[in-house]
Amino acid sequence: MSTNNNWQETLKDGRHLLPSHIRPEHYQLTLEPLLENSEAAIEGKDLNFLGNVVVRLKILQTTNLITLHSKDLELTKVYCIFNSSETVPVSDVSYDKEQQTVSLEFPKPFEASSEVTLYIDFIGFLNDKMVGFYRAKYRTKDGETRFMATTHFEPTDARCAFPCWDEPAVKATFEVTLIAPADRDCLSNMNVISEQYNDAGKKVVRFEKTPIMSTYLLVFIVGEFDYIEGYTTNGLPVRVYTAKESAHLGEFALNVGIRTLNFFTDFFGIPYPLPKMDFVAIPDFGSGAMENWGCITFRDMLLLVDPMNTSSEIRTIVAEVVAHELAHQWFGNLVTMEWWTHLWLNEGFATWAAYLAVDHLFPDWEVWKDFVSSTFASALKLDSLASSHPIEVDVKKASDVNEIFDAISYNKGASVIRMLADHMSLSSFQQGLQVYLKQFLYKNATTNDLWKTLEQVSGKPIVRIMSLWTRQTGYPLIEIKLNEKKEFILEQKRFLANGKPAGGQWTVMLRYIVSSSPSQVKCRLMEGPQEELNHVLGKQDKWLKVNAYQSGVYRVNYPQFVWEALSEATKNGELDAMDRLGLSMDSFALARSGFLPTSTALLLICSFKDETEYACWVNLLSNFEGLSLAFGTNDEHCSQLLNRFFCHILRGIASQLGWKRKEDEQHSISLLRPKVLQALVDYQDSHTIEIAKKHFNKYVEDPNSVDTDLRIVAMAAAVSQGGREEYEKVKEMYETFTLNEEKVRCLRVLGRIPDPQLAEKMLDWSWKHVRPGDFMFALYSLAMNRHKGPQLVWHYMQTHWNDLLERYGNGGNHMLSNLIRASTSRLSSKEDAQQVETFFHENQVEGCERIIEQSIEEINVVASWYQRDRENILSWLNKYLNE
Ligand SMILES: [Zn+2]
Known part of the structure; x- marks a missing residue:
């Protein structure tokens, strides 16, 4: 047979x-x-x-x-x-x-x-x-x-x-x-x-x-292994397994794990069903962590916290990853998706629930703001490509699955859940989840099963509303216009990064505020392509901000005079941090896609000079990088003007933050300091570079003498401004460090060496000496190199393609997708896009078709932006910098 x-x-x-x-x-x-x-x-x-x-x-x-x-x-x-x-x-x-x-x-x-x-x-x-x-x-x-x-x-x-x-x-x-x-x-x-x-x-x-x-x-x-152990309030044993004699590095994760298990047991209304929970640090690991029921495996850097050497950033990520994997113990393990098409049910959910838990454990971290500046932002970025995919994605065979472990399944999934939870109210949403989990205990469920249960519990038309969000690719751009009667007209269409017109219609959960009553959030559903807001812009209303608290999955564009009024409102502190963040995100994305002159986005940036909110800076800095990539990579004149502009914006916050951690300072300040200082190093601020280099010399003398958060800045400054001596020193540090996080920190800066020959040597050395799961850090760091780094990485990828394929290709996980992303993400010209297309046409790779298409599309978006707005930003920058 x-x-x-x-x-x-x-x-x-x-x-x-x-x-x-x-x-x-x-x-x-x-x-x-x-x-x-x-x-x-x-x-x-x-x-x-x-x-x-x-x-x-x-x-x-x-x-x-x-x-x-x-x-x-x-x-x-x-x-x-x-x-x-x-x-x-x-x-x-x-x-x-x-x-x-x-x-x-x-x-x-x-x-x-x-x-x-x-x-x-x-x-x-x-x-x-x-x-x-x-x-x-x-x-x-x-x-x-x-x-x-x-x-x-x-x-x-x-x-x-x-x-x-x-x-x-x-x-x-x-x-x-x-x-x-x-x-x-x-x-x-x-x-x-x-x-x-x-x-x-x-x-x-x-x-x-x-x-x-x-x-x-x-x-x-x-x-x-060695391990440490603790118990939840229900007496469940929780253990963290580490390499021999490193068990103490598991203390932080153990504490977070126990408290998160207590929290989820309560929130989901169902006790954790297995007799124990283990966390295991694995030296060679392809992704971040894996939610195996009762025995979660982790890339060791994302589990171990060394109080003497771990940065605030990694500490935050460890908490999030532990909470994410624990959420899966219910969502995914107890109730499992029926098929990979519904992967987002697992991943979107765990991503959202992780923020919920970390916010509960560390309320002063204010992680929902980080949700918007990272998770929400990356979802909207990827989903603005014509080559994106719906949340519920058609999966036919094994090789289709790996590609969908992406920002759509995780981050758009989580953003859509947050939007729905806000729409239903968290308590009603929680009630619905509890019913859903009980109904499908030890079974499998589809997306529609979840919507149906939430509909029954809330009495709201959840199936109709939500199907549009999970079955359609993309999300809406809400364009706000004024008619002759000075009434606001709203229009929706799909937002595409390439600026092309597109169809699509969603049920948009509108929330907006106006300047005369900024604390009163007005809510309604927008179902058609065009609607009136029934709000007349009165004399008392200087501005209107749509998508209050940035909870809806959409972007908003305003008439020019409203953008100017919102810029003023940002400067004067009239808007909440989430709304300021939303404006920064939208203006930048709109400029990049040609819906808004880039000068309008630059004007808005100027309103953030006195900003102190970490999440806002995360977005601003990412926008700076985006501008630098598009306008600075192949254009020295533009690059210099942009650097001056960025340094000008950053100096205020940098001097507020200083180089010394204050006692009992907020967690977000400790996160912000290295980001701001690192940016000043990148944009060639000589004063910051000088201090950073002094820190590096101190660090070489005595590694414990430099704050854990500032080590990366010190090393980056030394390597990016240095030569063979600094390069060899950091390589030597890599060899001596035992904590993986510290080794990775070295990799993250080594690629910044200006000498292209050393940079190429760095990749050859990393290939031989660095764990295969960490090699990506070396690639990314070279891609960030301002001296032709992106080209060197792309060249390496082409010339070593067979070796890379041999090592990462047959892997069932998404390492090959990551590799393609790492080697193309900083390319910026039409010629680059053409090269990538030709190369992958000749070297087809099953299961990576979508990521290749997305990479090419991204490069073209960046290249078109440069062609379209170079003159616009040059004249604006010249005027600004000479005033
Ligand atoms: Zn997950």
Whole structure:
């Protein structure tokens, strides 16, 4: 019997799904990674693992063919036990490489409802691609190189560790046994129930049975760890596992983890269902963290906090990542998306809920402002491309999935949820969520299931309103005009970064304020393409600000005189920080797309000279970078004028902040200081560069003498203004540091070296010496190099394409997408766009088509902006700087 043509029967909505007439109910899985062969792996040879899986099946339709997922596994023995007694050996095993399946044919049919247990022995390969069941390299205290075995399965790589039904909706229970060298620790989703030694002297560790769950959430780890432990108010043990003798670095994450678990248990109204929660720091990691149920794995930099060496920025990110992964324990793990099309349900939700939790834990951090300046901003940026995709995206096969772990699924998803929660009120939204979670406990759900539940709870037409937001690509631009009666007219159309006209219509949750009553937010729904606001601009109203508190997913453009009035209002402190931030974001995006002269956006920037809000500065600085990229990359004259302008705007806040942390200063001030000083270094402020270099010399003498937040500024100044000496010094620091965060800090500055030969050497050195998961930092840092850095990175990418593909290509995660983004994100001319297009036309790469298209589109947007507005900004800057 052929295996390849039965896919036709199973295409549902064009999705490549396994035949549904057989379902797994329970797996018993034993895995033995052969880690004692580490020396072979150091020499580049394979490390293997042995496996055995026993699956109790449910036969729904009579068949003699069992098809399941299997990738890069060799099945060495296969048979079935039929009705508890009869052994039926397999008659044919055929692999389908493209579909990543294996089909097992048996000599007799198994009848529906009969009891069938499938036995498979197999051999697999512990790869070094950071996906599936893989090896991660670490060094012991004695300097010996060893490997741990660990997993990363989401979205579709459980099939690399054992033959299984690897689809999120095919849930089952699992009993896991790991066999390991006697001196290693074994971790999995559940608690250990027994530990014995086999005849070979190896440890045999059995874990408790899991609840019913999806395969992508399983985890198996064999390594060497220390841990610290604490308990939630319900008595749940929480542990942080780190490298040996580093357990104290887990204190911060442990504390955040316990408090977040308490918070979510309360918020979701459902206790956390597993008997323990582990956080594990993994040295080689492809993404940020992975929410494996009961045993979350982390890139070690995003879990470990060293009070002496960790920056305020990383501390904030650790809190957010821990909260994000914990939100998944309910949203994703307990209730799982039915198919990858609804990935955003997991990711958008966890992103939103992480802010909710961190805001609860650290109210003085005011993280919702950061939400707007980072999460919301990046969603709107990506979604303004014609090549964006809807939140609910069509996914057909495994290779389609990786590309959608992007700012749309995470950040637009989270922004749409925040908008809806504001529209419904948080308490009504929370009530709806609790009902939804209870209804789909241990099951799968679709986006529509969530909307329907929220509609029932709130009595509002949520399905109709929200479907437009999740099924349409893009978001609206609300254009505000005045008619002859001086009434405001609102028009909506899709906002495109290339400025082209586009269709599309959304139900827009309008909230606006006017200057005569700025604290009174007026709300209404806008459903048509054009509406009157029924608000006459009276004499008492100097301005109107639409999208109050920046909660709606849209941009707003005003008539020129309103922009000018809003600039004044910003300067005079009449607007809330969120609204100032919104104006800055919108004006810049509109200028970049040709809806507004760039000079209007520059005028607005001037109103922020006395700004002290961190989130506003994050956006302003990102706008400075955008201007610098478009107008300064290939135009020395423009570049110099822009640098002078930026320094002029930044000097006020820089002198307010100073170089010394004040006792008990706000967290956001500690975050802001390095950003502002770094920008002044980048824009060639000689005074700041001089002080930063002094800090670098102090740092070289005694690393603890410089504030953790300022180290990056000191190093960046030294390297970007320096030569071989500074470069070698930072490289040497990289070698001596043990904390990964500090190593990464070195990588983030090394690429800034002005000498192009050293810059290229830096990449070759990083390729050989830096962990594969950290290589991206080296690429990004060279891309930020003002001396032809973007071109050097792009050149490296083209000339090393095969090596890059070999290392990152077969990875199931999105590292290749990141690589493409890193190497194209700072290109800025039409010729660059053409080159990228030609290169990827000749080197097509499956699963990255959309990211390539988006990269090309981004470059063209930047290039058109330069052509369109160069004269406009030159004349404005000349006038401003000479006044
Ligand atoms: Zn997530």
